[in-house]
Amino acid sequence: MRASERRNNLLNQVVGQQALKQRLLRSVHNNRVPHAQLFLGNLGHGGLALALAYARLLTCSNPGQDDACGECSSCRKHDSFIHPDLHFTFPFPSSSGDVSSDLYGPWREQLLASPYFGYEQWMRHLGSENKQGNIPIKECRALIKNLSLKPFEAARKVLIMWLPEYLGQEGNVLLKLMEEPPAGTVFLLVAEQSERILNTILSRTQTMRIPPLEIGDVAEALEREGHSSDVAQRAAQLCQGDYSRALQLTQQVQSPYFESWRGFLGNAYTRKMDQIALWAEETGNLGREGMKAYMHYGMALLRSAFLHEFVDQRPEWSAQEAEFLDKFLNLNVEISSMQGMMDLLESSLYEIERNGNPKMVLTTLGYGMADKIRNGGGQRQP
Ligand SMILES: [Zn+2]
Structure with a gap:
């Protein structure tokens, strides 16, 4: 409609x-x-x-x-x-x-x-x-x-x-x-x-x-919008009576970008550079608005992993995403590397918003992430 x-x-x-x-x-x-x-x-x-x-x-x-x-x-x-x-x-x-x-x-x-x-x-x-x-x-x-x-x-x-x-x-x-x-x-x-x-x-x-809105009213409205009943229930329970927040939560709960990010971060960790090049090629076709949404999602995912060092609470993620974040945390990536990755994502988003060539921006990002995720940009102490 x-x-x-x-x-x-x-x-x-x-x-x-x-x-x-x-x-x-x-x-x-x-x-x-x-x-x-x-x-x-x-x-x-x-x-x-x-x-x-x-x-x-x-x-x-x-x-x-x-x-x-x-x-x-x-x-x-x-x-x-x-x-x-x-x-x-x-x-x-x-x-x-x-x-x-x-x-x-x-x-x-x-x-x-x-x-x-x-x-x-x-x-x-x-x-x-x-x-x-x-x-x-x-x-x-x-x-x-x-x-x-x-x-x-x-x-x-x-x-x-x-x-x-x-x-x-x-x-x-x-x-x-x-x-x-x-x-x-x-x-x-x-x-x-x-x-x-x-x-x-x-x-x-x-x-x-x-x-604030009642949980039942939010869930019903989300289902009317076409969300599945468990996604709707989950978002309704977490949104604190705020429908804007509920709408955002449903996007996180069922992000279409999750599989792609999981694959990309895995390839960055194992340094599969040919796979990263492929990923840059495919993702670069999302179009500018799609790319922005894609980057925002990846940043939210990493930020969550980053914050988990301090706050053991990630209510907005689906079971699959939470499982991925737990595995990611078990890699024990250093805080400085995490910060470095966040910075890379921020600057890539900035480039995309300013009409940078998507595939070039993503390729640079891919190589940078592979570097940071393993060794914090070469600053790890022996
Ligand atoms: Zn009338």
């Missing part, structure tokens, strides 16, 4: 949170929608998913007892987040644009992929990992202007402000708007840390706390 067909933002597709869903539905059916609400909790608990589904419900022209209709013209626009009465504000680096709407393209892509993501992931999606995101004064002024217009199509106009923690003092220009909002305007703020939100903004919202 393509992401755009998934309609993540219907209420019944939001993971768990039954009590909150009922509360949101009641507010619509009783026509008692607070004009400013704060969805507060770890982002992996689903605050944004709830806000998106609620926004759809608020503008649906034919809402049912349990959800928006999913079929009306408003709902169809919500499928791809293009409803003209649905506004978004979120942090972004000043180098990427002046106002949030400059970034609606990448923002919608991110929402369509999944509404369970955090600030870091968003900044990575913008290619701005190392820059500071912010909700600037220009964005606040644009909001005041846009929200003072009448709704285009629906009876209501909804603003979803994601991470109001990134509003600086200049966010105070929004106070008047929040205090006397134009008729039919609903503010939905999605935040993680209330202590980092301007007090003046905070005091004008009604807070809805988003608790």
Whole structure:
């Protein structure tokens, strides 16, 4: 199924949170929608998913007892987040644009992929990992202007402000708007840390706390996404009620890269250079994004082996991976060699991200790893 067909933002597709869903539905059916609400909790608990589904419900022209209709013209626009009465504000680096709407393209892509993501992931999606995101004064002024217009199509106009923690003092220009909002305007703020939100903004919202998800709800959602029931159960038990974390765990639990890494590290240890050349050839065909994921997985695997020297706990790995890590540890690779290997992986990833030739990067990596894994780069004491 393509992401755009998934309609993540219907209420019944939001993971768990039954009590909150009922509360949101009641507010619509009783026509008692607070004009400013704060969805507060770890982002992996689903605050944004709830806000998106609620926004759809608020503008649906034919809402049912349990959800928006999913079929009306408003709902169809919500499928791809293009409803003209649905506004978004979120942090972004000043180098990427002046106002949030400059970034609606990448923002919608991110929402369509999944509404369970955090600030870091968003900044990575913008290619701005190392820059500071912010909700600037220009964005606040644009909001005041846009929200003072009448709704285009629906009876209501909804603003979803994601991470109001990134509003600086200049966010105070929004106070008047929040205090006397134009008729039919609903503010939905999605935040993680209330202590980092301007007090003046905070005091004008009604807070809805988003608790961690139940294990059963996470497992069920993961199975719906196509994961096997034991992978889903395992990830649900380890994720601490955080669906973003659960999604990451399922990737680790059943990584498609494990066999390849096991083979490569084995060949590096036994110095089978012809096998390493073959591995570089094959792996180099993964494509840039595939290569990045491949490298991240290998780094997570080695980091785990590295940390195991100090912490005897690797809950995120499958039985096969844990068994491999135990064998790897029995090789008694020195700490300095481990560090050397991690450095090699980091620099290879860096090269790949900067369009280095994949096969050359991997060949260099392969030879370097074979060197480090056996003798710590020649620094072992006699
Ligand atoms: Zn509808």
